[in-house]
Amino acid sequence: QVQLQQSGPGLVKPSQTLSLTCAISGDSVSTNSAAWNWIRQSPSRGLEWLGRTYYTSKWYNDYAVSVKSRITINADTSKNQFSLQLNSVTPEDTAVYYCARALWRRLGSPIDYWGQGTQVTVSS
Amino acid sequence: QSVLTQPPSASGTPGQRVTISCSGSSSNIRSNTVNWYQQLPGSAPKLLIYSNNQRPSGVPDRFSGSKSGTSASLAIIGLQSEDEADYYCAAWDDSLIGYVFGTGTKVTVL
Numbered sequence: 001q002v003q004l005q006q007s008g009p010g011l012v013k014p015s016q017t018l019s020l021t022c023a024i025s026g027d028s029v030s031t032n033s034a035a036w037n038w039i040r041q042s043p044s045r046g047l048e049w050l051g052r053t054y055y056t057s058k059w060y061n062d063y064a065v066s067v068k069s070r071i072t073i074n075a076d077t078s079k080n081q082f083s084l085q086l087n088s089v090t091p092e093d094t095a096v097y098y099c100a101r102a103l104w105r106r107l108g109s110p111i112d113y114w115g116q117g118t119q120v121t122v123s124s
Numbered sequence: 125q126s127v128l129t130q131p132p133s134a135s136g137t138p139g140q141r142v143t144i145s146c147s148g149s150s151s152n153i154r155s156n157t158v159n160w161y162q163q164l165p166g167s168a169p170k171l172l173i174y175s176n177n178q179r180p181s182g183v184p185d186r187f188s189g190s191k192s193g194t195s196a197s198l199a200i201i202g203l204q205s206e207d208e209a210d211y212y213c214a215a216w217d218d219s220l221i222g223y224v225f226g227t228g229t230k231v232t233v234l
Contacts, residue, residue, distance in 0.1 A: 037223075046126055047169070047212055047225035064222045098168055108216030108223060110159040110174035117168050 002026040004099050004115035012093075012122050018086040022099030022115055029075045029082055030055040035102040037111065038073060038084045042095035053082055054105050062107075089122045096120075127152060128213055128226035135232040136203045144229045146196040146213035152224060156216040158196040160189055161225075163210045172211070173198060200231070208233045 008020035022036070029036060035054035041047050051063035053073045063071050072085040086093060096117045102109040129147040136142040146158065158176050161169035171180050173189035176196065186202045196215075200207055213226035 046227060047214075049223040049225070062221075065220060066222075100168075103174070108156045108159075110171050110180075111161070111169070111214075112171050112174075112180065114168035114170075 002101060002113045004101065004113055006097070006099055006115040006118045008118055008120075010119055010121060012089055012120060013124050014090055014122055015088055018084070018089050018093060018097075018120055018122075020084045020097055020099070020118055020120070021081055022083070023079070023081045024101075025080075027101065028077075029080050030077050032056055033104060035105050035109065036073075036075065036082045037100045037102055039098045039100055039111070040093075040095040041098070041117075044092075045095070048095075050084070050086075052102065056105065091122050094120065094122045126227045127217060127220065127224050128215065130211075130213060130226040130229045132227070133230045133232065135234055136200075137234045138203055138205060140203050142200045142203055142207075142231060144198045144200075144211055144213075144231070146198070146226050148194050148196070148215065150194060151219040152194075152215045152217040153191060153196055154194045155218055158189065158191050159214045160187075160196075160198045161212045161214065162207075163212065163228075165209070169212060203231075203233055205233050207231060 003025045005023045035052045037052040038050040070087045075082045099115040100111045101113040160173035162172045163169040176191040177189045
């Protein structure tokens with residue numbers, strides 16, 4: 001059974017960096033079959049996919065166009081976890097953030113495991 | 125902002141059939157497979173249907189999915205009280221180069 005445990009601050013000041021971590025149990029971040037995603041949900045924007053990282057001989061990342069200039073997703077194999085960094089946040093980045101596993105690496109793969117969600121509020 | 129459009133709400137009495145539509149375009153639904161998620165209040169979404177019409181292990185067979193052209197549908201046959209939730213379709217979009225979700229449909233069991 002795969003479990004994803006999120007951690008990170010719930011309050012970030014405008015213009016600062018949002019940082020969240022997702023610890024994986026029951027699978028490996030460097031598996032050749034899955035991809036590791038970040039998704040957020042807000043009343044104004046609905047469910048929004050932010051990006052993913054996956055390993056196949058080397059690490060790859062795909063990012064949503066809407067956040068591409070501000071986002072970094074990294075994997076830490078020593079801790080079996082992956083992280084999200086979103087720079088220069090504004091109140092529009094206020095949302096519940098989820099880490100999630102995509103069953104396969106191919107584009108559009110179903111998301112079969114989700115973290116518990118972290119409410120992040122951007123406010124001074 | 126979503127490129128996948130769903131009706132905001134749907135309802136039915138226990139035992140009835142409810143169908144939820146998901147309207148997209150040639151760059152998403154026509155070209156790629158559709159997945160459906162169920163989100164109970166206060167919880168993360170849960171995978172309900174993948175690859176247009178496949179049910180993950182543990183999902184009751186009263187849930188079924190289909191796709192035709194630029195649209196997809198989720199049917200709940202034999203509605204139960206525990207099916208009251210929000211439902212989202214999702215697919216990869218080749219133009220946006222991203223995984224896109226539908227606007228969501230809230231199902232109410234009367």
